[in-house]
Amino acid sequence: MSRSDPPPAEETWQPPRRATLLLVVAIIVVGTLFGLAAFYLVGNAEQAPDTSFEIEQYGADGQQLRIGDLSGEPIDDPETIVVFVDGERVATGSDWAHSEHGLDEDSVLYVAEDADGETAVAGEPDHESFERGLIAGTGVEVLWASSSTDSTAALATHEVEFADE
Numbered sequence: 001m002s003r004s005d006p007p008p009a010e011e012t013w014q015p016p017r018r019a020t021l022l023l024v025v026a027i028i029v030v031g032t033l034f035g036l037a038a039f040y041l042v043g044n045a046e047q048a049p050d051t052s053f054e055i056e057q058y059g060a061d062g063q064q065l066r067i068g069d070l071s072g073e074p075i076d077d078p079e080t081i082v083v084f085v086d087g088e089r090v091a092t093g094s095d096w097a098h099s100e101h102g103l104d105e106d107s108v109l110y111v112a113e114d115a116d117g118e119t120a121v122a123g124e125p126d127h128e129s130f131e132r133g134l135i136a137g138t139g140v141e142v143l144w145a146s147s148s149t150d151s152t153a154a155l156a157t158h159e160v161e162f163a164d165e
Helices: 017-043
Strands: 051-058 064-072 081-085 088-092 109-113 119-122 139-145 152-159
Touching: 051 139, 064 139, 081 109, 088 109, 088 119
Parallel strands: 051 152
Antiparallel strands: 051 064, 064 109, 081 088, 081 139, 109 119, 139 152
């Protein structure tokens, strides 16, 4: 027998059929479990509303904020809308003017600082607690947070700009 001749058939190794079958079944089972886990994680995410708000500056110093002009679908549960100023939760949708039956294009929230320098919110632009506008560079976010899952979405963001008079 020369070196280039293939070995006889009884000398070639063949995997046992049972082991091959078990390996294929195990791969299918593991793949199915991963697929179900991924579907469960993605399938439970609640879709954010197709909504946006406008944030505009107003007031004597030009640095008080008006959040409103909702465009898109109305928000039925105002508690799912949260307003943050520099990372601090300051209001929910229930604090807005005209929010009794949810948030729509008439709903509005005003944000400023009180005499102690704390963030104040109200449903009217000239609220008695408003002493001055927010400091330039202050970040404001309007977030939607699902009431039934961990889903969230930013509906509006704004950084207060210095308004020189």
